[in-house]
Amino acid sequence: MDEEKKICTDNESDVCEHEMLAQRARKNMPADDIVESMCGAFRVLGEPSRMKILLALMEGEMCVYHIAQAVGGNQSNVSHQLRVLKDNKIVRSRKDGKNVLYSVADEHVASIVLMSKAHQHCE
Numbered sequence: 001m002d003e004e005k006k007i008c009t010d011n012e013s014d015v016c017e018h019e020m021l022a023q024r025a026r027k028n029m030p031a032d033d034i035v036e037s038m039c040g041a042f043r044v045l046g047e048p049s050r051m052k053i054l055l056a057l058m059e060g061e062m063c064v065y066h067i068a069q070a071v072g073g074n075q076s077n078v079s080h081q082l083r084v085l086k087d088n089k090i091v092r093s094r095k096d097g098k099n100v101l102y103s104v105a106d107e108h109v110a111s112i113v114l115m116s117k118a119h120q121h122c123e
Contacts, residue, residue: 044088045112049073050081054104054113057091061103 030038045051049071056062056070068078082102085091092105104110 041088041090044084044090045116047081047084049077050085050090051113051116053078053081053085054090054109055117057102057104058110058113061094061101063099063101067102 029035045054052071052073053067056067059070062070064075064079064082067082068075071078082091082093086093086102090105090109091102093100093102095101104113
């Protein structure tokens with residue numbers, strides 16, 4: 001810790017800037033319950049079969065049968081994962097006659113999926 005202080009105190013203007021950044025970060029820090037909710041969303045997204053479902057849904061809305069085809073899974077497992085995603089407001093559903101169609105909930109979710117894919121150098 002002293003070494004870190006020593007590095008920062010070499011230039012007084014850097015210390016002031018770093019202190020200001022720390023104060024701003026503290027001021028803009030969401031409440032603990034919001035941070036926990038954010039972490040929960042990443043836990044949900046961190047399951048590979050759910051991420052595959054989201055990647056499939058990036059192509060457009062689909063029913064469980066076609067999502068299962070796209071991800072190479074069975075309808076029962078896909079349906080279960082869709083329920084988890086829907087409960088966490090990551091996907092949404094709508095009725096179309098007898099079918100239930102699923103889609104990515106909003107542009108925020110789509111952005112997270114696309115950024116994650118790009119971060120892995122897949123784009």
